[in-house]
Amino acid sequence: MADFNEISELLQKGRAKDLSALVEKTLADGVSANDILTKGLVPGMNVVGIKFKNNEIFVPEVLIAARAMNAAIKILAPVLAKEGVEPVGTAVICTVKGDLHDIGKNLVKLMIEGAGIKVIDLGTDCDAEKVVNAVKENNADIVCLSALLTTTMMYQKDIIDALKAAGIRDKVKVMVGGAPVTQAFADEVGADIYTADAASAAEAARALFN
Ligand code: B1M
Numbered sequence: 322m323a324d325f326n327e328i329s330e331l332l333q334k335g336r337a338k339d340l341s342a343l344v345e346k347t348l349a350d351g352v353s354a355n356d357i358l359t360k361g362l363v364p365g366m367n368v369v370g371i372k373f374k375n376n377e378i379f380v381p382e383v384l385i386a387a388r389a390m391n392a393a394i395k396i397l398a399p400v401l402a403k404e405g406v407e408p409v410g411t412a413v414i415c416t417v418k419g420d421l422h423d424i425g426k427n428l429v430k431l432m433i434e435g436a437g438i439k440v441i442d443l444g445t446d447c448d449a450e451k452v453v454n455a456v457k458e459n460n461a462d463i464v465c466l467s468a469l470l471t472t473t474m475m476y477q478k479d480i481i482d483a484l485k486a487a488g489i490r491d492k493v494k495v496m497v498g499g500a501p502v503t504q505a506f507a508d509e510v511g512a513d514i515y516t517a518d519a520a521s522a523a524e525a526a527r528a529l530f531n
Contacts (some may be wrong), residue, residue, distance in 0.1 A: 323352040328361030328393075332380075333368050334387030337392040340514040344393045354400040355520070358428075362393055366424070390424055394431070402435035405418035409530040411439045413455045415447035416499075417476040422469035425519070427498060429465060438463070438530075449483035456484065456493055463526055466512075468499040477502070478510035494529055498522060 328347065331340040337498045372378045390514055412433055416426045423445045430440050441459050441508030443451055445490045452464060464484070468474040484490040495509050496514040516522040 323347050323350065323360075325361040325364075328357065329365030330394070331369065332365035332389050333360055334364050334384055335382065335389045337385075337389040341388045341392050341396055344396050346444075348396070348400065354397040354512055357393075357501065358401075362390060366390055370390075384399055388423060388436055388481040391427075394424070394427065401431050408439035409437050409527075411441065411459050412463040412526060413441045413459065413461045415452060415466070416445035416467045416469070417443040417480065418446055418448045419476060420468055420470050420473040421445045422444065422467070422499075422527065426465075426467040428519040429467065429498065429522045431512060432519040433465065433526050436523040436527040438526055440465075442489060449480045450466045452480050453483050457487070461493055462495050463529065464495045465526075466497050468497070471501050474499065474501050474506065476509075477507070477512065480512050486524065496513060496522060496525065499500060 324343070324347075327345055328340065331343060344357055348354065366386065369378070369383055369448050373389070376508070395510050414426060414433070416423055426445070430442055434440050441455050441461065443455055455461065456464060464480070466477045466480060468477055475510065480488065481495055484493065494513040495511075496516060497512040498516050504515045514525050516525050
């Protein structure tokens with residue numbers, strides 16, 4: 322029986338070594354990587370977010386939890402991403418300017434790669450010019466924009482505007498996401514696709530090529 326609660330607890334405490342060992346054991350017991358992610362790790366990170374908001378923990382503790390999350394994701398990565406699949410298209414992904422949150426963006430990247438799409442990762446704090454250049458250089462089909470802050474989500478629109486100004490808006494589909502982003506916001510900024518989680522992002526990206 323998988324102990325998702327223990328996975329969540331270890332993540333919250335930032336005990337990367339113990340968490341990695343438990344994630345490895347849980348995988349070996351036959352539990353799916355997706356269940357470990359969605360029933361253990363993501364709920365654990367949500368608790369971290371709530372405690373952070375309530376000033377029960379502070380940036381250093383959040384960073385330590387994030388490090389543990391990344392260590393666990395590293396173990397799940399090869400299982401989540403099906404290897405050896407010929408890419409059907411190319412995506413450019415980033416977390417937008419002013420925003421350093423990359424755990425969700427990395428998950429979206431992983432799952433999109435798993436759906437057989439080549440992903441160019443521009444990292445975090447990414448400005449519009451960098452996105453426009455990457456789309457041109459890689460002849461990308463999709464632009465994936467992640468934003469975790471209410472203060473940075475509007476920059477998704479700036480990137481869409483920059484794609485328009487560069488004359489390439491109609492050549493790419495723009496997908497937006499991140500905790501504060503909604504379908505209504507996506508419509509408002511003129512994105513083509515909004516998805517709430519990494520699995521839906523991969524599904525939507527893949528659907529573009531079917
Ligand atoms: Co920050 N932070 N943080 N943080 N942080 C939040 C986002 C916050 C909600 C915490 C809170 O107050 N409860 C809050 C934002 C408030 C707001 O804007 N409304 C916040 C704040 C305020 C800040 C700082 C300003 C704090 C400060 O310095 N005073 C600061 C900003 C720094 C900056 O970016 N400029 C800051 C810093 C940090 C750390 C560096 C310490 C760390 C990030 C480490 C890292 O990413 N490497 C951090 C963390 C870890 C969080 C929380 C706790 C967790 C985020 C996370 O990784 N979640 C977060 C609270 C929370 O979200 N519960 C919080 C797990 C991840 C799997 O989920 O990223 O939402 P998420 O991704 C999901 C979906 O959103 C979706 O798929 C993923 C799941 O499948 N998704 C997409 C994401 N991108 C997508 C793109 C798509 C589609 C779906 O298509 C393209």
